Amino acid sequence: MAKPASIKPALSPAQLEDFYRQMVFMRVFEEKTNFTYRQGKSGGYLHVYIGMEPLAVSWLNAIKKGYDYVITAYRDHGHALVLGSDPVAVMAEIMGRSGGLSRGKGGSMHLYDIEKEFFGGWGIVGGHTALGMGLAFAAKYRNEDRVTLCYLGDGASNAGVFFESLNMCGLFDLPIIFIIENNEFAMGTRLEYHAADTELWKRGLPFDIKSERLDSMDAIKTFEDATRIVNWVRENKKPYLVEAMTYRYAGHGAADNDQSLYRTAEEVEKNKQRDPIANLKAYLLENNIMTMEKLEAIDVEAENEVERIYELADASPFPEPHEVYDNVYTDMNPEVGH
Amino acid sequence: MPATLTYREAIRQCLVEEMDRDDNVFLMGEDIGRYQGTFRVTQGLFDKYGPRRVIDTPIVEPAIVGLANGAAMAGLRPVIEMMTMSFSILALDQVINHAAKIHYMTNGQAKCPLVVRGPGGAANQLSAQHSHSVEGWYAHVPGLKVVAPATPEDAYGMLRTAIRDDNPVIFTENPGLYGIKGEIPDDNEFAVPFGKARIAREGSDLTLVGYSRMTHVCLKAAELLAEQGISAEVVDVRSLLPLDTETIFGSVAKTHRAVVVYEDWKSGGFGAEIAARIGENCFDDLDAPVGRVGGLNVPMPYARVLELECIPNEQDVLDAVKKLG
Numbered sequence A: 001m002a003k004p005a006s007i008k009p010a011l012s013p014a015q016l017e018d019f020y021r022q023m024v025f026m027r028v029f030e031e032k033t034n035f036t037y038r039q040g041k042s043g044g045y046l047h048v049y050i051g052m053e054p055l056a057v058s059w060l061n062a063i064k065k066g067y068d069y070v071i072t073a074y075r076d077h078g079h080a081l082v083l084g085s086d087p088v089a090v091m092a093e094i095m096g097r098s099g100g101l102s103r104g105k106g107g108s109m110h111l112y113d114i115e116k117e118f119f120g121g122w123g124i125v126g127g128h129t130a131l132g133m134g135l136a137f138a139a140k141y142r143n144e145d146r147v148t149l150c151y152l153g154d155g156a157s158n159a160g161v162f163f164e165s166l167n168m169c170g171l172f173d174l175p176i177i178f179i180i181e182n183n184e185f186a187m188g189t190r191l192e193y194h195a196a197d198t199e200l201w202k203r204g205l206p207f208d209i210k211s212e213r214l215d216s217m218d219a220i221k222t223f224e225d226a227t228r229i230v231n232w233v234r235e236n237k238k239p240y241l242v243e244a245m246t247y248r249y250a251g252h253g254a255a256d257n258d259q260s261l262y263r264t265a266e267e268v269e270k271n272k273q274r275d276p277i278a279n280l281k282a283y284l285l286e287n288n289i290m291t292m293e294k295l296e297a298i299d300v301e302a303e304n305e306v307e308r309i310y311e312l313a314d315a316s317p318f319p320e321p322h323e324v325y326d327n328v329y330t331d332m333n334p335e336v337g338h
Numbered sequence B: 001m002p003a004t005l006t007y008r009e010a011i012r013q014c015l016v017e018e019m020d021r022d023d024n025v026f027l028m029g030e031d032i033g034r035y036q037g038t039f040r041v042t043q044g045l046f047d048k049y050g051p052r053r054v055i056d057t058p059i060v061e062p063a064i065v066g067l068a069n070g071a072a073m074a075g076l077r078p079v080i081e082m083m084t085m086s087f088s089i090l091a092l093d094q095v096i097n098h099a100a101k102i103h104y105m106t107n108g109q110a111k112c113p114l115v116v117r118g119p120g121g122a123a124n125q126l127s128a129q130h131s132h133s134v135e136g137w138y139a140h141v142p143g144l145k146v147v148a149p150a151t152p153e154d155a156y157g158m159l160r161t162a163i164r165d166d167n168p169v170i171f172t173e174n175p176g177l178y179g180i181k182g183e184i185p186d187d188n189e190f191a192v193p194f195g196k197a198r199i200a201r202e203g204s205d206l207t208l209v210g211y212s213r214m215t216h217v218c219l220k221a222a223e224l225l226a227e228q229g230i231s232a233e234v235v236d237v238r239s240l241l242p243l244d245t246e247t248i249f250g251s252v253a254k255t256h257r258a259v260v261v262y263e264d265w266k267s268g269g270f271g272a273e274i275a276a277r278i279g280e281n282c283f284d285d286l287d288a289p290v291g292r293v294g295g296l297n298v299p300m301p302y303a304r305v306l307e308l309e310c311i312p313n314e315q316d317v318l319d320a321v322k323k324l325g
Helices: A013-038 A053-060 A077-082 A085-095 A127-141 A158-171 A200-207 A219-236 A263-274 A274-286 A294-316 A321-325 B005-021 B045-049 B061-073 B086-103 B137-138 B152-162 B213-227 B243-253 B270-281 B304-310 B316-322
Strands: A071-072 A116-120 A148-153 A176-182 A210-215 A240-245 B002-004 B025-029 B055-056 B078-083 B115-119 B144-149 B169-173 B182-184 B198-201 B204-210 B233-235 B239-241 B258-265 B291-295
Touching: A013 A053, A013 A077, A013 A085, A013 A219, A013 A274, A013 A294, A053 A176, A053 A219, A053 A274, A053 B055, A071 A127, A077 A085, A077 A116, A085 A294, A085 B086, A116 A127, A127 A148, A127 A158, A127 A176, A127 B061, A127 B086, A158 A176, A158 A200, A158 B061, A176 A200, A176 A219, A200 A210, A200 A240, A210 A219, A219 A240, A219 A274, A219 B115, A263 A274, A274 B243, B002 B005, B002 B152, B005 B025, B005 B045, B005 B152, B005 B182, B025 B061, B045 B055, B045 B152, B061 B078, B061 B086, B086 B115, B086 B137, B115 B198, B137 B144, B137 B169, B137 B258, B137 B270, B144 B152, B152 B182, B198 B213, B204 B213, B204 B243, B204 B270, B204 B316, B213 B233, B213 B258, B213 B316, B233 B243, B243 B258, B243 B270, B258 B270, B258 B316, B270 B291, B291 B316
Parallel strands: A071 A116, A071 A148, A148 A176, A176 A240, A210 A240, B025 B055, B025 B078, B078 B115, B115 B169, B144 B169, B204 B233, B204 B258, B258 B291
Antiparallel strands: B002 B182, B144 B239, B198 B233
16 A cells, blocks of 8 residues: 655655656556557557556656756556657657657657657667667767766667667766666566676676666656756766666556466556555545545546547558658658569 | 878878767677787777777677667767778678668668678688678678778778768678788778769770679779779679669770679679669660679688688689670
């Protein structure tokens, strides 16, 4: 059950309400993206953040949005939403429409909003960790005090390029925070079947990188941890590694239609005791910060808002066929025709 | 005053001028700084610019290119040296599945102004794992630009174009060319555009198409053919992607015969693509099937005599010309 994150939460009642609103909105939004998949209105691979909401909401509210750099893998909808991307453009991208962030060129796995310093959205497990290092490198090269947040999954924590990047970040003192989202599964392979040492926080130690394991199902505590670590990295201009203990309630992706192959329904139910939204709700009630009426009103508001977003996205036209050649290069066309 | 420089010096000269012009340009690679570069291309640059802009890295090609991709997205202009292009195979994921797709997947929101340069092709008994010609693999990939200059002047002018280009560029330097000398213009804005082939020698009886070091093999073959009374035109492709088919097709329309020469493995190498384009577009102009001379389809052997068997030479070109009839 909910427990106070600290004696004096770093968040004001208004901020707590806002966190609750953002997490509920994210969950309803994600449920809707799964719905679009089931309806055949989106395709390919689609990975939702249900259960993992504090990793986006708490961390991304602890950085300077629109200044600090953010990069993640393919479970990326939530990051775009919190960083302030137009949710209609996010939904439209997932549905492959011209109103999407990339006019339907990226899709669910490849969301980018560069103006908001959100750098995607990547599908090769571990590959983007080196790009995150490059973002941090650029900040240091220009003597800026930007911090880079680079999210990766527990599966990606085994990738060679991630270890290479950790070494270089340690070597070059780059201001980056690697957040390993340990949701206990690399797709359908349980942690203990893919990692020789399941304490993933230790990944940073050989490279002289400050590293720790954090409970990330508690939005308030996660915000406090995030604030502390972001401040440390900004001040010390060095890398940091976090193993964020979390859990996903949905399948790996929308195409994951038999979760019994890797986990039991009981296990999922048990983990729902840790549900970050339910826990924050309980905390807000117990501490008389919000009433049930107010909380329920926010739930209803999220449902209505997501419905409106979905309708607008669904009304966005598909891209024109000739757009297929756009933006292969900045200054020329590729070879045309079959 | 135009200067006479080696190919290696011409590259270095351009790097210096572009670094002086734009602080966003930096160099990164294995042993390029304190050690002065395996082929000495970056000699003296670490002393001149210091560790902020001339960066020695661990031996980790994927992370080097990945770092460059991220830095490029954030507005810097990395120039990466691969100790040899053979090692860039480790970084294929970063080049092909990241760099080449950044502009497209973001629908133009982000750019990746990256240069990956280094020696590609056989040198002298470097054997199987250090002698690859990988330009054809890269030229297969939409989103990349791929160039292979044959002369100091082109190396000097094309590297400038590469560094100022907002797209990822693969810049391959045959190690056999580093020592050759040539004039470069006294102009620190001199740039050779991509997608423009060069007529390296004019002729009327047949067209030899090559790039990088094979351009020089074609030129030697053309001299020998001249002694037999055959006038060969030599087209130095220079830029594989974009490819100047207009110049190639124009030459074939004039000569009616073509032989494509490339050092890469013959089967599936980029010369096969050039030959296919000529076949597809110039059928009515051709008096003979398009000839091809490529590297032998074996891993590069160590013994010099075997290595020389593998690399196309002027005699191989003459034999291919003879086969055209």
